[in-house]
Amino acid sequence: MWNNTDFKKLFIAFTALIFISLKSYASISLYSSQLESLKELLSSFSKAEKNLLFHFTKLKEKNIKPLDLVFQDETFFINKGIVELESYLDDQLESEKIPLDLNKKKLIKDNKIENFINDEDEEINKILNSEFKIDNKDDPEQLVFYDFSNKKKHDSSKIKARNNSRKKNFSSVSEERISSVVKMAIRRELREPIRKDFINLKAAKNLRQTFIDNKFFPRKKILRSLNENFPEAYFDLSFYRLDLDKKKNEKLYNLEFRPHYNKSKRVADSGSGKLEFRENPFNKFSRLAGSIFHHGSMITRISLPLSEGIEKKEIPLIDISSFENYLNKNNLKGIGGSILIDFKDEAPLRVSVDAPFEKRLYLDDDLKVSEFFGGHRFTLFIGVDPGNTLLTFMKSKEKFSEKIIFVEGSEVTYENPDIEAGFIRKVSLFKKNVMGNRKSSFSIDENKIRVFNQPKTLVRKIGLNRYEFKTNLTEKGKREYLRLDYYEKNLYLGFGNETKITIPSRGFIERVLESFNLEGLEKRCLIQVNLKNAPLEVFIDGDSSLGPIDLETRFLDKEGVFESDVENLNELTDQIFILGDLQGTINARINYINGQTDILQTICSADDYLIEQL
Numbered sequence: 335m336w337n338n339t340d341f342k343k344l345f346i347a348f349t350a351l352i353f354i355s356l357k358s359y360a361s362i363s364l365y366s367s368q369l370e371s372l373k374e375l376l377s378s379f380s381k382a383e384k385n386l387l388f389h390f391t392k393l394k395e396k397n398i399k400p401l402d403l404v405f406q407d408e409t410f411f412i413n414k415g416i417v418e419l420e421s422y423l424d425d426q427l428e429s430e431k432i433p434l435d436l437n438k439k440k441l442i443k444d445n446k447i448e449n450f451i452n453d454e455d456e457e458i459n460k461i462l463n464s465e466f467k468i469d470n471k472d473d474p475e476q477l478v479f480y481d482f483s484n485k486k487k488h489d490s491s492k493i494k495a496r497n498n499s500r501k502k503n504f505s506s507v508s509e510e511r512i513s514s515v516v517k518m519a520i521r522r523e524l525r526e527p528i529r530k531d532f533i534n535l536k537a538a539k540n541l542r543q544t545f546i547d548n549k550f551f552p553r554k555k556i557l558r559s560l561n562e563n564f565p566e567a568y569f570d571l572s573f574y575r576l577d578l579d580k581k582k583n584e585k586l587y588n589l590e591f592r593p594h595y596n597k598s599k600r601v602a603d604s605g606s607g608k609l610e611f612r613e614n615p616f617n618k619f620s621r622l623a624g625s626i627f628h629h630g631s632m633i634t635r636i637s638l639p640l641s642e643g644i645e646k647k648e649i650p651l652i653d654i655s656s657f658e659n660y661l662n663k664n665n666l667k668g669i670g671g672s673i674l675i676d677f678k679d680e681a682p683l684r685v686s687v688d689a690p691f692e693k694r695l696y697l698d699d700d701l702k703v704s705e706f707f708g709g710h711r712f713t714l715f716i717g718v719d720p721g722n723t724l725l726t727f728m729k730s731k732e733k734f735s736e737k738i739i740f741v742e743g744s745e746v747t748y749e750n751p752d753i754e755a756g757f758i759r760k761v762s763l764f765k766k767n768v769m770g771n772r773k774s775s776f777s778i779d780e781n782k783i784r785v786f787n788q789p790k791t792l793v794r795k796i797g798l799n800r801y802e803f804k805t806n807l808t809e810k811g812k813r814e815y816l817r818l819d820y821y822e823k824n825l826y827l828g829f830g831n832e833t834k835i836t837i838p839s840r841g842f843i844e845r846v847l848e849s850f851n852l853e854g855l856e857k858r859c860l861i862q863v864n865l866k867n868a869p870l871e872v873f874i875d876g877d878s879s880l881g882p883i884d885l886e887t888r889f890l891d892k893e894g895v896f897e898s899d900v901e902n903l904n905e906l907t908d909q910i911f912i913l914g915d916l917q918g919t920i921n922a923r924i925n926y927i928n929g930q931t932d933i934l935q936t937i938c939s940a941d942d943y944l945i946e947q948l
Contacts, residue, residue: 564928564929565615565642566612566613566614567612567642568610568611568612568643568644568645569611569612570608570645571611571648572647573589573607573626573648573649573650573651574586574649575631575650576656577653578659578660579653579655579660581700582701583650583701585607586631586651587603587606588603589607589609589628590603590627590628591625591626592627593623593624593921594623594635594877594919594935595623595873595933596875596923597875613640613933614930615640615641616866616926616930616931616948617831617932618641619639619811619812619830619831620639620934621637621640621811621934622636622638622640623637624636626649626651630653630654630655631651632653632654632657632672632745633742633746634652634745634747635742635748636649636748637749638750641810647750650674650748651746652672652674660703664693666692666717668692668716669692669743670691670717670743671719671741671744671746671747672716672746672747673687673723673746673747674715674746674747674748674749675712675750675751676711676750677710677712677713677751678750680751682707683753684707684727684728686725686728687715687723687724687725688723689719689723690718691719692716693715693716694713694714694715694716695712695713696708696712696713697710697714698711699711718741721740721741721879721918722738722917723741724736724787725737727751727753727807729807732806733756734806735751735753735807737812738919738937739919740877740919742877752809753807753808753810754808754809754810755807755808756804756805756806758802758804759802759803759805759814760796760833761800761802761816761829761833761835762775762800762834763800763835763837764776764799764834764835764836764837765837765838765839766837766842767839773836775799776799777798777799778820780792780794780795782820783801783819784819785803785816785817786815786826791803791804791805793816813828813830813946814829814830815828818837823943824941824942825837826943826945827945828936828944828946829946830947830948832947832948834947835864837945838945843943846860846862846890846911847860850911850913855941855943858915858940859914859942860912860913860914860942860943860944861938861944861945862909862910862943863910863911863946863948864908864947864948865907865910865948866908866948867926867927867930867932867948868905868926868927868928869910869925869926869927870927871903871923871924871925872887872910872922872923872925873923874912874921874922876914876918876921876938877918878918878919879917880916883916883918883920884914885912885920886912887911887912887913888911889909890909890910891904891907892906905927910922916938917938917940918938919935919936920938921933921936922936934946934948
């Protein structure tokens with residue numbers, strides 16, 4: 335039997351053993367519970383590190399520019415978190431070690447967890463060994479990775495991606511394994527670089543040249559290199575002297591042509607007696623307009639319609655001496671300009687002008703002068719007031735054709751009309767609002783639309799925004815004009831064979847005037863040219879009875895940006911605005927990117943807003 339003393343000793347020892355066992359069990363339980371939660375967190379960070387490394391490797395393989403500082407910061411904090419977790423786990427393991435035999439099952443379970451972590455590190459090391467090469471140089475810009483299998487930093491922790499060019503393939507990586515932060519960083523690096531061009535009116539001055547230098551508009555070169563069969567107009571012009579004294583014709587040489595859209599340009603015959611012109615007109619209603627200079631002959635203004643094919647013409651130039659002799663013999667002053675109308679192969683028509691003139695003459699093929707209509711080829715007006723003049727060709731009271739021409743003092747305006755029968759014209763009207771690219775149908779009462787200077791010609795409304803009218807007589811290459819009685823100011827529409835016309839809204843007109851720093855036209859004219867093709871170059875000039883017209887231009891693109899410099903033309907430019915200060919004629923040449931050309935001859939009239947649809 336145990337005595338009381340022995341029993342007490344045994345009880346104390348057993349109690350201590352139980353206490354130690356319970357403490358050990360509690361420590362192991364605490365460790366197990368902490369390890370379970372830490373295991374999941376560590377696993378997620380290990381996977382994130384693996385995925386991050388995988389994507390970083392792929393980005394480097396494609397020679398994508400170095401990752402930005404934000405992305406490096408993100409990877410740094412991820413690695414920092416992994417290091418702190420590993421250190422915390424090691425401290426827990428060291429503090430919880432006790433000299434007791436733990437259950438084998440628990441050891442196996444803990445070994446599996448540790449092996450799982452080590453396996454992850456081995457996989458990471460495999461990726462590092464297969465995808466990167468060691469670089470012993472210190473580079474603070476490179477990412478730093480750690481191998482925790484032996485709790486020491488490797489010398490190969492500073493790495494540099496190979497320059498191998500491989501195709502990006504993320505099919506082996508699950509989207510669910512990548513954190514949102516990593517996804518955002520990867521997407522940001524894979525995007526096209528963001529352009530840092532801040533475009534305003536000042537910066538846009540050299541925008542066109544910048545686009546050309548950086549090849550942002552390769553379409554220009556592509557269109558130029560294409561061998562397209564555009565309609566080609568070819569003029570072969572020769573000239574002869576019209577002598578009112580000797581009554582004979584004589585071929586002329588040493589001529590010079592100066593286009594009205596650019597008077598500084600010169601085209602000479604080089605002594606051949608011929609002037610040749612080759613154009614690719616985009617619009618069938620373009621005109622070759624310019625002045626012919628020859629020593630001993632009156633300066634002659636010509637305006638010939640451009641049409642596809644070869645056109646040979648012989649144009650008479652009035653001899654100065656014979657003209658002055660005729661004036662002296664007939665007591666004529668000859669102040670102002672002259673108009674010479676050549677019917678040639680056409681039956682002569684009666685002609686009238688709405689400007690004062692001193693004398694009208696008729697000349698036949700032999701240059702015999704007559705003051706009576708009939709059997710003649712030429713109609714000559716002498717002493718016509720300079721400026722815009724309405725010229726009318728009449729077959730009868732109901733059949734006539736009108737157009738505005740310009741008469742210059744001491745010069746001859748030459749006309750060679752090609753009269754055609756009239757036909758029904760149909761047009762649709764569309765309205766453009768302020769800074770709007772989309773156009774809406776524009777409907778107006780038919781009694782508010784009139785054919786220019788023909789109040790008796792009816793315009794019928796045949797649709798929501800569609801109208802028709804009939805011309806009784808017309809001329810080849812002649813543009814038609816309509817007047818809209820809709821705005822406070824006169825609004826005119828000019829068109830050739832176009833069937834759709836874009837007109838501005840009131841707000842749009844105000845915005846255009848603001849671009850010229852104006853509130854109203856104030857005796858000026860404003861011409862809006864609607865383009866269908868992308869312009870490359872624009873030349874504009876104007877004439878009035880008082881001299882050259884002072885012109886201002888604005889160019890509007892489809893994005894609503896106004897430019898005043900012709901160098902800023904680009905593929906988006908679709909409207910040209912011309913502001914003139916004097917009444918007269920404005921000539922413009924528009925060279926398009928594809929190699930075609932439009933030559934426009936239009937009118938500047940005080941307080942009028944004119945729309946030319948090309």
